[in-house]
Amino acid sequence: MLKYEKIAQKIYRYITDHQLQQGDKLPSLDELTNNFLVSKNTVIKALEMMEKQGLIYQVRGSGIFVRQPRRKGYINLMDLQGFNSSLREFDLNSQVLALDLIPANEELCRNLDLAPGDPVYYVNRVRYIEGRPFCIEASYFPQKLVPYLSEEIATSSLFSYLRQGLGLDIHYVDHFMRARRLHPEEAKHLQLKSGDPTIVIESNYYLADGMPVDFSKICYHYNETQFFSQGEMTSPIFLD
Amino acid sequence: MLKYEKIAQKIYRYITDHQLQQGDKLPSLDELTNNFLVSKNTVIKALEMMEKQGLIYQVRGSGIFVRQPRRKGYINLMDLQGFNSSLREFDLNSQVLALDLIPANEELCRNLDLAPGDPVYYVNRVRYIEGRPFCIEASYFPQKLVPYLSEEIATSSLFSYLRQGLGLDIHYVDHFMRARRLHPEEAKHLQLKSGDPTIVIESNYYLADGMPVDFSKICYHYNETQFFSQGEMTSPIFLD
Numbered sequence A, B: 001m002l003k004y005e006k007i008a009q010k011i012y013r014y015i016t017d018h019q020l021q022q023g024d025k026l027p028s029l030d031e032l033t034n035n036f037l038v039s040k041n042t043v044i045k046a047l048e049m050m051e052k053q054g055l056i057y058q059v060r061g062s063g064i065f066v067r068q069p070r071r072k073g074y075i076n077l078m079d080l081q082g083f084n085s086s087l088r089e090f091d092l093n094s095q096v097l098a099l100d101l102i103p104a105n106e107e108l109c110r111n112l113d114l115a116p117g118d119p120v121y122y123v124n125r126v127r128y129i130e131g132r133p134f135c136i137e138a139s140y141f142p143q144k145l146v147p148y149l150s151e152e153i154a155t156s157s158l159f160s161y162l163r164q165g166l167g168l169d170i171h172y173v174d175h176f177m178r179a180r181r182l183h184p185e186e187a188k189h190l191q192l193k194s195g196d197p198t199i200v201i202e203s204n205y206y207l208a209d210g211m212p213v214d215f216s217k218i219c220y221h222y223n224e225t226q227f228f229s230q231g232e233m234t235s236p237i238f239l240d
Helices: A003-017 A029-036 A040-052 A082-086 A106-112 A151-155 A158-165 A184-190 B003-017 B029-036 B040-052 B082-086 B106-112 B151-155 B158-165 B184-190
Strands: A056-059 A063-066 A092-103 A119-129 A132-142 A170-181 A197-207 A212-221 A227-232 B056-059 B063-066 B092-103 B119-129 B132-142 B170-181 B197-207 B212-221 B227-232
Touching: A003 A029, A003 A040, A029 A040, A040 A056, A056 B170, A092 A151, A106 A132, A106 A212, A132 A184, A151 A158, A158 A170, A170 B056, A170 B197, A184 A212, A197 B170, A197 B197, B003 B029, B003 B040, B029 B040, B040 B056, B092 B151, B106 B132, B106 B212, B132 B184, B151 B158, B158 B170, B184 B212
Parallel strands: none
Antiparallel strands: A056 A063, A092 A119, A119 A132, A132 A212, A170 A197, A170 B227, A197 A212, A227 B170, B056 B063, B092 B119, B119 B132, B132 B212, B170 B197, B197 B212
16 A cells, blocks of 8 residues: 555544544644654645545635435445445345457447457446446457456456456546436346336546456446436636 | 636646547656646646546556546536536526525525525526526525525526625535436426436535535436436445
8 A cells, every 4th residue: 555545544544433424524634644754745645645536625715525425225326336335234146147358349448448359358248236237348358458258257356357457557437427218128037027118327447557457338227226426617628 | 816726727638638538648747847847746737637627546666547528418527617617518598487585494494404484596597408408406595695596696697696696615516316206397497208217406506615505406317318427436434
């Protein structure tokens, strides 16, 4: 763990130890620097990281404040690890429906920066929370980045495999969401009725160098899943 | 506009002028500092802001990269201005269904930090995009922060009124999303069928000092709306 991560961890512990709530003020940058006996730069880096994670917010000239969303059990869309991290207190399982090496079609070329016909690993899984189905996930990985996948790997965390097994540095993700009706096949896997509502999320995952490494389409059980995201005031300068 | 906002604007113009794509590299921090003849700190602030807005990403030791989500027409949940900004190329209208001063119930007390019975402005609107209904929005504002609202105000942008009319510094927002079926009354307003799918987003808007200023519940037309959000790799240190 890097020095600023350790400091971030200490600041987070301060928040939980003092049971600080949404909007409560934290010690100033100078006070934090003095308390932790590290450079101001290290504290600034720690605060930046915590701000990105939605744990604090900083108001120039006013201070550093706690940001604690009030609801639990929501899948955090801002956290790349998605439900593995948001739902970590629950028992998660996967059933692999399909695992194939397929040629990239037009949709995959567009989402994974591939040429037509490039080989792509396709994994289709039903995922279970506490034994109940909560989503159907189709994931696509370019074989040039993910040279090998097996059903055994797909049964546990693909993310851990990409990161720990293959050393891929997955860095950020774009999510595109909409609602629609479930198709009959999807409904069967989710133990719902055809035509029931679902939230569908298409996600593009990127490596640190901007290369797409995973394109996924997940349709969620509408009664088992809810999502969290945060927004900020942005300056109007990018409105064109 | 502040100096770093101007620099951010220039960097953004550089991206669009050079038609840079997702993953393309920007000039280094030193190069940007030299080009714009400003202090390194100003450029750092500009880059920070652009990173928050999802326009670039920075990889320590590697560089600054363009981040351009590939799809247009999605409501950006990370932008506090929501659809007013995401859908700005479209013609937006509102029909006010109700405007009342009501006593805070348990749900409003919880979401707006109020005591039971505190007065709250309740506004219920159908919103139209190019003449087609795309959402039903129920918004709640504590009267202590929003002393006056009228149907005329509610017909145009409430956000502009809060910011420009009342000088409220709305700073960030938490969104909570799920899918469900439309109720008959909602379906009528959205010109859909009862039981059709909808995405429902509950949002808490906060002032810079952490005080809640707006609680809203919006149910969206599933064929007219789609949403965008981004995630980042977070360090595992906050996982408990």
